[in-house]
Amino acid sequence: MTKDPFADSFGNTEFAEVEHVKKWSDLFAKKVDLMANDIKSVASSVASTDSKINICNERNARKNNIIVFNLVENSHFSKAKDKEIMSVLFNALLPETDISKEISDCFRLGKLTEENQRPRPLLIKLSGYSLRTKYWKVASKDREECKKLISEKKNSISSTEDINKFVFFIKGHPGDFYAVARRKKEKFSVRNKSSINSTVINDFMILYANVDTLTNKFVELKFLLDSCRSAPKLIFLNEVNPKYYKIPPSLSEFQLNGYQVISKGFAVKDSRGLLVYFCNDLPIAELILSSSFHEYICVQLSLKLIKLKVLSLYRSPGSSDLNNILLLQLLDEFLKLPGFHLILGDFNLPDINWGFQGSTGPPAGINNMFLNFINDNFLKQHIDQPTRARGTRQPHILDLVITDVDIIKNISCLAPMEAGDHSVLSMEVCGFHAVKHSDIKKFC
Numbered sequence: 450m451t452k453d454p455f456a457d458s459f460g461n462t463e464f465a466e467v468e469h470v471k472k473w474s475d476l477f478a479k480k481v482d483l484m485a486n487d488i489k490s491v492a493s494s495v496a497s498t499d500s501k502i503n504i505c506n507e508r509n510a511r512k513n514n515i516i517v518f519n520l521v522e523n524s525h526f527s528k529a530k531d532k533e534i535m536s537v538l539f540n541a542l543l544p545e546t547d548i549s550k551e552i553s554d555c556f557r558l559g560k561l562t563e564e565n566q567r568p569r570p571l572l573i574k575l576s577g578y579s580l581r582t583k584y585w586k587v588a589s590k591d592r593e594e595c596k597k598l599i600s601e602k603k604n605s606i607s608s609t610e611d612i613n614k615f616v617f618f619i620k621g622h623p624g625d626f627y628a629v630a631r632r633k634k635e636k637f638s639v640r641n642k643s644s645i646n647s648t649v650i651n652d653f654m655i656l657y658a659n660v661d662t663l664t665n666k667f668v669e670l671k672f673l674l675d676s677c678r679s680a681p682k683l684i685f686l687n688e689v690n691p692k693y694y695k696i697p698p699s700l701s702e703f704q705l706n707g708y709q710v711i712s713k714g715f716a717v718k719d720s721r722g723l724l725v726y727f728c729n730d731l732p733i734a735e736l737i738l739s740s741s742f743h744e745y746i747c748v749q750l751s752l753k754l755i756k757l758k759v760l761s762l763y764r765s766p767g768s769s770d771l772n773n774i775l776l777l778q779l780l781d782e783f784l785k786l787p788g789f790h791l792i793l794g795d796f797n798l799p800d801i802n803w804g805f806q807g808s809t810g811p812p813a814g815i816n817n818m819f820l821n822f823i824n825d826n827f828l829k830q831h832i833d834q835p836t837r838a839r840g841t842r843q844p845h846i847l848d849l850v851i852t853d854v855d856i857i858k859n860i861s862c863l864a865p866m867e868a869g870d871h872s873v874l875s876m877e878v879c880g881f882h883a884v885k886h887s888d889i890k891k892f893c
Contacts, residue, residue, distance in 0.1 A: 501812070513581055515573040516827070522557065522568045531555050531571055542587045543580075551576050558827070570827055595619045595626055602628035652858075652879040653682040657761070659795040659837075659848060659871040663689040663724070666866040667703055673866065673873065680707070681875075682728045685746075685761040685793050689715065690722035711735050713746045720744070721763055736786070740779035742772065745794075747783060756788035757856075757878070766797040773815040777822055784826055784853065791878070792828075792851040795871070799845035803830055823851065831857050832874070839870040848874060 557569040615630045697716040714720030732751040745762035800810040810816035835844030863873040
């Protein structure tokens with residue numbers, strides 16, 4: 450049987466055409482895959498841009514907001530009543546403006562709880578930025594006028610009496626302010642029911658430092674305490690554990706005369722360790738919070754009429770995302786405790802510019818998350834100069850002092866101890882009176 454050359458030729462041609470189509474199909478499939486990846490990339494970029502635009506729009510909307518503190522809440526917690534009060538206040542400052550049409554919304558910030566010892570802040574949303582600017586100009590002018598009135602009142606009294614025996618404040622309303630001087634009440638020793646002498650301690654001093662191993666700095670700490678004009682009532686130290694040791698240190702090696710000590714993570718592996726020294730006569734108790742964040746110590750001071758909570762903490766520069774979330778949860782839990790709050794610690798957040806209240810870090814990073822937390826909870830960060838410097842590296846503000854009320858004054862950044870690179874922070878707590886206890890010995 451003879452072969453049909455035409456059939457062979459046709460078969461080969463058909464096979465070649467099939468191979469050609471298959472080759473182009475594979476090439477087209479690769480192009481489609483590349484195009485799909487490009488589309489996904491563009492979609493992700495669009496979503497990111499949309500998120501950034503939303504953040505910018507939200508920030509621009511906040512420019513029209515004003516937050517009013519210490520405005521007494523009405524008994525019915527009515528927004529309409531708050532708006533009416535603010536309208537009266539604004540009309541006194543800006544009589545030519547119909548403020549009732551300019552306030553788009555107003556509401557109280559934070560949850561209403563029985564533990565609240567002061568009115569919740571009131572947020573006012575204005576319809577335009579120009580009105581807010583006018584208000585601040587008038588308010589600044591009134592503030593300067595009030596300062597002038599206080600100064601004149603002090604000068605008139607200083608010629609005959611000691612002005613430190615008086616409290617000065619402003620009364621009246623915009624356009625008709627006047628200064629008033631009231632003599633301070635004398636403070637007397639009291640005796641409580643448990644037969645314990647109680648005397649009043651006025652403003653007291655606190656020291657804070659990240660010592661980066663206390664072993665080689667303990668002697669200098671003693672020298673620093675001896676050089677203080679008045680002994681600090683509280684000393685908070687972070688990163689006290691040596692980085693490497695064969696024999697774990699003992700807490701008895703670091704006792705200070707006249708002080709007791711509370712420790713957290715001391716001589717514990719993989720912990721940097723924290724210490725709090727407190728004077729023997731200071732009424733203090735350690736508080737244990739439910740947060741899983743480990744590097745912290747929380748204490749409560751029994752002050753006259755109110756409790757002061759102090760939280761000292763350390764955040765590692767290599768902290769994980771989970772640990773960062775636990776840190777914010779710890780701070781949130783701490784701020785919900787009744788009383789006033791003071792937060793000290795090395796947060797290792799160098800990308801935050803505290804002067805401009807901004808961050809160079811990513812929008813979803815811990816720097817911006819922490820800054821938003823501070824602003825959302827109306828906290829004040831007091832440190833405005835670098836607290837850590839090493840060699841030729843750029844100095845940064847790493848150690849922070851944060852409060853929810855203005856109770857800190859005379860903050861000083863002292864020289865680091867020994868070969869350390871963190872400043873020692875000295876500050877005074879004011880506006881409170883601690884109750885000093887001295888037990889009466891009983892004999893039987």
